[in-house]
Amino acid sequence: GDSVTQMEGPVTLSEEAFLTINCTYTATGYPSLFWYVQYPGEGLQLLLKATKADDKGSNKGFEATYRKETTSFHLEKGSVQVSDSAVYFCALRGQGGSEKLVFGKGTKLTVNP
Amino acid sequence: GAGVSQTPSNKVTEKGKYVELRCDPISGHTALYWYRQSLGQGPEFLIYFQGTGAADDSGLPNDRFFAVRPEGSVSTLKIQRTERGDSAVYLCASSFAQETQYFGPGTRLLVL
Numbered sequence: 001g002d003s004v005t006q007m008e009g010p011v012t013l014s015e016e017a018f019l020t021i022n023c024t025y026t027a028t029g030y031p032s033l034f035w036y037v038q039y040p041g042e043g044l045q046l047l048l049k050a051t052k053a054d055d056k057g058s059n060k061g062f063e064a065t066y067r068k069e070t071t072s073f074h075l076e077k078g079s080v081q082v083s084d085s086a087v088y089f090c091a092l093r094g095q096g097g098s099e100k101l102v103f104g105k106g107t108k109l110t111v112n113p
Numbered sequence: 114g115a116g117v118s119q120t121p122s123n124k125v126t127e128k129g130k131y132v133e134l135r136c137d138p139i140s141g142h143t144a145l146y147w148y149r150q151s152l153g154q155g156p157e158f159l160i161y162f163q164g165t166g167a168a169d170d171s172g173l174p175n176d177r178f179f180a181v182r183p184e185g186s187v188s189t190l191k192i193q194r195t196e197r198g199d200s201a202v203y204l205c206a207s208s209f210a211q212e213t214q215y216f217g218p219g220t221r222l223l224v225l
Contacts, residue, residue, distance in 0.1 A: 004155075036216075043117075044156070044204065044216040089155050098169040099144060099211060103155030 138207030
């Protein structure tokens, strides 16, 4: 079945550092890909998405590109802030059929001042 | 506007008891989803409604779990004969058609 693998955390960075969180997936066809974020004490929020190969999703300075050839959707940000500290989840929605999301295990990011 | 709301926010119960968890989706959203999130894990799909009917219930772990959405809006997740392994955060999400899923804050269930 469909699955998502994302890099294990926790990840600790200093403010203004470059961030990469790796995400790869297994799915048939062309799934839609998502990054969700969970800030401390808050619910899951959609950060960005891409629905077809080579699409780039972006929001709040974060970017991720849908790479079909490497089945990847890595999250990047050029300069992180303390306020980016959160847990980040990569997810996919399979092509056709159910609308369910399949999530990775999450990566906890801590940004220190 | 109002987001997805879930009640209760926390529920403590004893092994073997019955519990009901409620989800109020965003007004007008046709699809509603239930997920379960265990500590240190990502959300795991349980069931998805399109309108009043369950379009996909393949994630329900066993027949102790059941969910309804009788009028196509509010949904209730029902767990019979709770077990300690059912302890988790139960998340509800809603969407309009096949658009973005918006999540509620979750119900934290603890089975003693």
